[in-house]
Amino acid sequence: MNEQDLRDLFTVTVQDVLPSAPASDGWDRARRTRRTRRAVGAVVVAVALAGGAAVALRPPPDPRLAHPVAPTVAPTHADPVQRPPAKLTYPPDPLSRISGPPTVALSARPVQRALALFQPLSEEGQPDGVIRILGDDGVVRSLDVVTPAPTWDESGNEATAVKPGVLSPDGRWAAFAQTNELIMVDLTTAGVRRIPLEGYLELVVWAHDRVLVGGDDRTYVVQRDTEAASTTDLSAWHVVTPDPEAGRGAALLELVGERGGLKLQSRTALDGPVRSEQRITVDSLPPPYQVNEFYGRGWLHGGRLASAAWIVNAHISGAEGVAVLDSRTGSVTHLLDLGRDRAKGCCPVLGWDNKGAVLLRLEPAALARWDPETGEITGIIAELRGVLALAG
Secondary structure, eight states, X not given: OOHHHHHHHHHHHHHHHSOSSOOHHHHHHHHHHHHHXXXXXXXXXXOOOGGGOOOOSSOOSSSSOOOOOOOOOOOOOOOSEEOOOSSOOOOOOGGGGGGSOOOEETTTSOOSSEEEEEEEBOTTSOBOSOOEEEETTSOEEEOXXXXXXXXXXXXXXXXXXXXXXXXXXXXXXXXXXXXXXXXEEETTTTEEEEEEOOSOOOEEEEEXXXXXXXXXXOEEEEETTTOOEEEESSOTTTBOBOOXXXXXXXOEEEEEOOTTSOEEEEESSXXXXXXXXXXXXXXXXXXXXXXXXXXXXXXXXXXXXEEEEEXXXXXXXXXXXXXXXXXXXXXXXXXXXXXXSSOTTOOOEEEEOXXXXXXXXXXXEEEEEEOTTTOOEEEEEOOOOEEEEEOO
C-alpha cells in the first residue's frame, strides 16, 4: 500500500467515525450559552469597528487618525482551509490605544468619529470600570453621560451591554439594548436618547440609519432620526450586519439552521418576505471539513460573509472555526480551523477591514486580522480582559 492509499484510507476512516449530526442535547446546551458567553470569563471580547474601517499599521502624519487600513499584500491564493500561527506578531496599530485608561470624559470632549468601545471586566466577568471610547484622534474617553446596565433574558442569563454591532457604521452613534428600552448616545455631542420598548432586549445591529434591537422573542426596528419603532420578524440573533457601503435599500441576510440544514435567507426589506434562500455548501473544502453551526454575529463585506462557527475537522466534531462564504451562492470558500483546545465560543468575528481581511477575537489576542486570500494572520491588540467592542 503506497502513501496515497494510506491517505485515502485515513480520510474514509475519519469520515466514518464522525457523527452525521451533533448530539441534540449538546447543541441545545451550546445554543443556550450564546448569551452567557458574552459575559462569562475574563477575556470575553466583542469588537465593533466604525464603518467597517480597516486598521493602519502606523498613525498617519496628521494628528487625527485616518480610517485604519490593512497592510497591502499581493494575493497568494491560499488554501481554502487555513490555521493560525503558533504565535502572533503585533505590528503597531492605532487601535491598541484602547488598552490604555481614558484621559478625558466624553461630555468634555465628544468625538468626531469613534473607532472602538471597550468594557473592562473583572475575573468574574462583571463590569470593572467605565466604558472607554477611542476616537479617530487617538484619544481614549470615558462614557460618562450614561451607564448602560447589563442585559438579561427571561432565564436570568446576564451579558454586558457592550456587544458587537453597538457602534453605527459612521462611528457617530452607540446604541445599547436594555430591558424595556433602547439607549442611543450621540458620540459627537454626548447627547443621550432613551426609547421605551418592551421585553428583554439584548442585541443591537445597525442597518444604515436604523437600529435592530431584540432578544429571544422579538425584534424592533428603530429609526435613528425619528425614534419611530416597529416590530419585524427578523431575528436579532441571526441577522447579518450589512455592508455599510451597500446603502439603505440593501437586502438583509440571516444565517439559520444547523449542519445538514444551514441556510442563508435574504429579504428585500426589514418587513419584507423572504426573497431567496440559499443552502450553505462546503464543496470547496477538502473532506472531512463541515460546518455544524454558526455563532456570534455574521458580517457582510461586498459579496462575502464572515462568521464564527463550530466545525468538523479531521480530529473532532465541534472544533472552533471561522468561515467565509460567498453571500450570493451560500458556498463556504475559506475556513480558519482553530482546533479543539480553545474555550467554546472563543473566537467571534468582529467585522472586516477595507482590504478584505476578517477581524476577529483570537485568544489570547483581543483582536486579530485574518486575510483569507493570503492566509496571513496578525495580531492587533494583545491580551485585554473585557468586552472590546469595535462598530461595523
